[in-house]
Amino acid sequence: MFRRTSWLLLFIVVFLSSFAGAQSKFRPNDTLVIDSLLFHAGEIQRSHADSAFNIISRCEKIALETGDSIALIKVKSLTGIYYNMKSDYDQATTWFFDALQMAERHKRELQIGMICNNLGAVYFDLNQYEQSELYYERAYGIMDQLQNVKWLSNISSNLAGVFFMKQDFDRAIELLNEAIEYGIKAGNFESVSGSYANLAMVMQQLGRTDEALLTFDKGVNMLESVGDKRGVCIVLNKLGELQYQLEDRESAKATIKRCLTLAKEVDHKESVMKAYKTMAEVYRNVNSDSSLLYLNLHISWKDSVYSEKQFETIAELEKKYQIAKKQEEIERYKIKSERDEAVNSNQKLMISLLVGAVLFVIVLSILIGRQLALKKRSNSILKSKNELINESLAEKEMLMREIHHRVKNNFQMVSSILMIQANSSEVESVKSALLDSRNRIQSMATTHKRLYQEDDIRAVELKSFINDLVEEVEITNPHDNVEIDVAVIPLNVDIDVAVALGLILTEALTNSMKYAFKKEDSGAISISIKKENDVLKCVLSDTGAGFNRDEVRAGAFGLKLIDSLVGKLRGTVSWENRNGTFMELIIPLS
Amino acid sequence: MSKKILIVEDDPLISEELSLIIRSLGYEVVGIVNNETDALTAVQKENPDLVCLDIDLKAGGSGFNVASKLEVPFLFITSFFDEMTLAKAKDYDPYSYIVKPFRDIDIKSNLSLAFFKIESQQGEKPAAVGKPEELFIRKDGEAFRIDSDEILYLKGEDNYSVLHMADGSKHMTSTTLKKMTEKLEPYGFIRVHKSYSVSIAKVNGFQGSTIYLTEKAIPIGKAFRSNLRARFTVL
Numbered sequence: 001m002f003r004r005t006s007w008l009l010l011f012i013v014v015f016l017s018s019f020a021g022a023q024s025k026f027r028p029n030d031t032l033v034i035d036s037l038l039f040h041a042g043e044i045q046r047s048h049a050d051s052a053f054n055i056i057s058r059c060e061k062i063a064l065e066t067g068d069s070i071a072l073i074k075v076k077s078l079t080g081i082y083y084n085m086k087s088d089y090d091q092a093t094t095w096f097f098d099a100l101q102m103a104e105r106h107k108r109e110l111q112i113g114m115i116c117n118n119l120g121a122v123y124f125d126l127n128q129y130e131q132s133e134l135y136y137e138r139a140y141g142i143m144d145q146l147q148n149v150k151w152l153s154n155i156s157s158n159l160a161g162v163f164f165m166k167q168d169f170d171r172a173i174e175l176l177n178e179a180i181e182y183g184i185k186a187g188n189f190e191s192v193s194g195s196y197a198n199l200a201m202v203m204q205q206l207g208r209t210d211e212a213l214l215t216f217d218k219g220v221n222m223l224e225s226v227g228d229k230r231g232v233c234i235v236l237n238k239l240g241e242l243q244y245q246l247e248d249r250e251s252a253k254a255t256i257k258r259c260l261t262l263a264k265e266v267d268h269k270e271s272v273m274k275a276y277k278t279m280a281e282v283y284r285n286v287n288s289d290s291s292l293l294y295l296n297l298h299i300s301w302k303d304s305v306y307s308e309k310q311f312e313t314i315a316e317l318e319k320k321y322q323i324a325k326k327q328e329e330i331e332r333y334k335i336k337s338e339r340d341e342a343v344n345s346n347q348k349l350m351i352s353l354l355v356g357a358v359l360f361v362i363v364l365s366i367l368i369g370r371q372l373a374l375k376k377r378s379n380s381i382l383k384s385k386n387e388l389i390n391e392s393l394a395e396k397e398m399l400m401r402e403i404h405h406r407v408k409n410n411f412q413m414v415s416s417i418l419m420i421q422a423n424s425s426e427v428e429s430v431k432s433a434l435l436d437s438r439n440r441i442q443s444m445a446t447t448h449k450r451l452y453q454e455d456d457i458r459a460v461e462l463k464s465f466i467n468d469l470v471e472e473v474e475i476t477n478p479h480d481n482v483e484i485d486v487a488v489i490p491l492n493v494d495i496d497v498a499v500a501l502g503l504i505l506t507e508a509l510t511n512s513m514k515y516a517f518k519k520e521d522s523g524a525i526s527i528s529i530k531k532e533n534d535v536l537k538c539v540l541s542d543t544g545a546g547f548n549r550d551e552v553r554a555g556a557f558g559l560k561l562i563d564s565l566v567g568k569l570r571g572t573v574s575w576e577n578r579n580g581t582f583m584e585l586i587i588p589l590s
Numbered sequence: 591m592s593k594k595i596l597i598v599e600d601d602p603l604i605s606e607e608l609s610l611i612i613r614s615l616g617y618e619v620v621g622i623v624n625n626e627t628d629a630l631t632a633v634q635k636e637n638p639d640l641v642c643l644d645i646d647l648k649a650g651g652s653g654f655n656v657a658s659k660l661e662v663p664f665l666f667i668t669s670f671f672d673e674m675t676l677a678k679a680k681d682y683d684p685y686s687y688i689v690k691p692f693r694d695i696d697i698k699s700n701l702s703l704a705f706f707k708i709e710s711q712q713g714e715k716p717a718a719v720g721k722p723e724e725l726f727i728r729k730d731g732e733a734f735r736i737d738s739d740e741i742l743y744l745k746g747e748d749n750y751s752v753l754h755m756a757d758g759s760k761h762m763t764s765t766t767l768k769k770m771t772e773k774l775e776p777y778g779f780i781r782v783h784k785s786y787s788v789s790i791a792k793v794n795g796f797q798g799s800t801i802y803l804t805e806k807a808i809p810i811g812k813a814f815r816s817n818l819r820a821r822f823t824v825l
Binding site: 184202218221225226227246369405408411412413415416418419420423441445449464468471472475476503 | 601603604607610611647666669689690691692693694745747750752760762783799800809812
């Protein structure tokens with residue numbers, strides 16, 4: 001059930017918004033006004049359905065008066081969408097069929113195609129997949145003939161939904177890939193984001209989890225590269241849900257955090273709301289405080305989405321009231337003239353009626369006014385609180401920036417001292433020891449520098465961090481015939497773990513590069529970091545000469561350093577000779 | 591004849607380290623000064639090929655002030671690698687950036703970059719002469735023209751590539767990154783990663799295995815590192 005709902009949601013997104021967009025293309029000069037009204041209605045239909053419906057009904061009147069049949073077709077389709085959104089499928093199909101007949105009579109191919117797509121969507125909602133397929137196929141044929149890639153992308157994506165429900169996964173995948181291709185061609189990125197998320201869902205359903213994750217990755221990359229941040233939010237949210245289902249909490253957390261930042265940036269409230277909900281799920285059973293916090297955030301965002309809608313409804317009510325008042329006035333004039341005609345006979349009754357009506361209007365307006373004022377006041381309190389929070393956040397950020405700046409300068413100074421001292425030393429072994437230490441300091445500095453370049457100021461992304469670190473060691477200790485293979489999982493780790501792990505790997509890797517291979521030897525070094533349950537398992541092995549741990553214990557500073565760092569992390573380290581050095585490091589992630 | 595470099599840095603430890611590294615790379619350090627006035631006098635006297643300029647000069651004046659008065663090429667040294675400082679620094683048109691805390695390799699690659707740009711501008715490089723390549727991109731079914739020197743970098747995705755332009759806009763082409771880069775190579779483009787190619791003239795600086803463009807950090811892929819280095823040693 002869970003999967004089915006998420007699939008559907010995406011389709012409605014594609015289907016509605018694209019419909020609105022397509023409206024703007026056909027715009028005969030003489031009906032510009034009604035057309036732009038309809039376009040507006042299409043735009044706001046998802047957020048403010050009732051206002052849109054009002055506009056549509058007004059347009060219907062005008063269209064009927066002017067005999068503008070094209071506008072009437074659009075009115076009927078939009079009305080169909082309105083009822084579809086209210087889940088009144090009988091009404092929706094009636095309006096769509098009406099529109100379809102008219103469009104056929106006037107031979108408006110594009111309109112026929114769009115309406116067929118909408119009918120397909122209604123039947124999809126009704127679980128009547130045979131019918132749905134029939135209409136989608138017809139829409140597809142028409143759009144194919146018109147070479148309208150934008151609509152082809154939407155319809156392919158929708159049609160894929162039908163095949164997904166019919167368990168024909170191969171065909172669904174094929175269609176989704178097609179939808180992505182068309183979407184890219186047409187620049188229809190909303191459809192692309194939906195298709196990627198759906199594709200990943202199909203993969204997941206088939207148990208092809210790796211491919212699902214890969215598809216999500218691709219989708220995010222693609223949407224990021226074209227700057228469609230809302231699309232990225234939608235896809236990230238889905239990815240987070242999947243990662244949570246796979247019980248990869250860390251990744252889910254990171255994904256949702258990313259989604260949150262982005263959604264807030266583009267003010268996509270629905271994504272924020274959903275992201276908090278997933279976050280609450282992720283923390284459930286693990287950390288009930290955090291879970292509660294996220295749940296609260298979810299509810300408050302839901303409230304803000306909801307209260308905006310409420311506000312709209314009240315405004316709507318007020319508008320209706322204004323109209324009612326005008327009608328009252330007209331009535332009053334009528335009454336007055338009638339009264340003049342009739343000789344005082346019904347006068348008393350009329351007056352009392354009138355007074356009653358006026359009283360009613362006054363009471364109503366007071367009630368509504370109070371409601372509005374209350375709403376306004378609570379909104380303004382919320383606003384000032386938000387401002388306060390933002391201010392203190394900005395202050396905190398400034399302080400952090402200043403501290404980071406000082407930390408970086410201090411690192412540079414320590415490195416400078418060691419370099420200058422090394423340079424003034426006459427003894428070669430002292431010189432090289434000092435330069436080694438300078439290298440260690442620089443490795444720590446690099447870790448810190450990374451931290452401040454990323455969004456999260458407490459955590460470091462392990463994969464790119466280790467990759468960079470390995471490259472730096474390679475540059476300092478160049479060896480032409482040694483291949484280094486790095487396989488690290490993407491994972492955010494705490495700065496303390498990152499600094500220590502970075503130093504340990506720098507030591508071990510430098511050791512392998514320097515001592516395991518002779519100058520003309522060729523060989524390989526491999527580094528892998530994996531997460532197993534609650535520990536990080538980190539292995540470094542080389543195909544070089546190997547060494548005996550016990551023999552070198554006394555003098556080797558590097559090994560001593562590794563031991564104390566491992567101790568600091570409460571981990572364990574073991575060394576073996578397996579056709580070369582083999583180091584295994586276990587670090588608990590608490 | 592080795593290139594002459596002037597260091598303007600107010601921290602004596604850091605400037606000493608910097609000069610040790612720069613000398614070890616085969617350049618000549620013609621002076622180390624720590625304030626605005628001395629910097630301008632030293633430039634007059636020594637006529638350096640490049641000035642390494644600290645933005646935050648506590649000993650007097652600011653690197654930005656010096657930069658606005660300089661007529662010789664310079665690069666910025668800073669530990670403020672945030673958007674605000676970067677945006678401001680960009681206005682002075684430095685040849686590169688060195689970010690503290692730096693490593694030897696950072697100094698090496700950023701000096702190479704600066705001298706590469708200086709020489710390109712002096713007209714010796716074929717990349718700088720001639721018309722920029724005109725490309726035709728299809729968008730919404732229509733073809734329109736863009737100049738290659740408006741492109742910051744290219745990003746590859748499967749079978750298509752996205753051109754990221756200097757004005758922030760993006761264009762998609764159905765050509766692979768490999769083909770696109772081959773086409774643009776004579777115009778100063780170079781592949782730096784499995785999914786990225788950049789215009790060298792638009793590079794602001796190197797740091798470790800990262801290239802910095804105006805507002806974008808691009809990773810240098812391991813397989814492309816030697817390619818990149820070869821490009822600079824051609825100098």
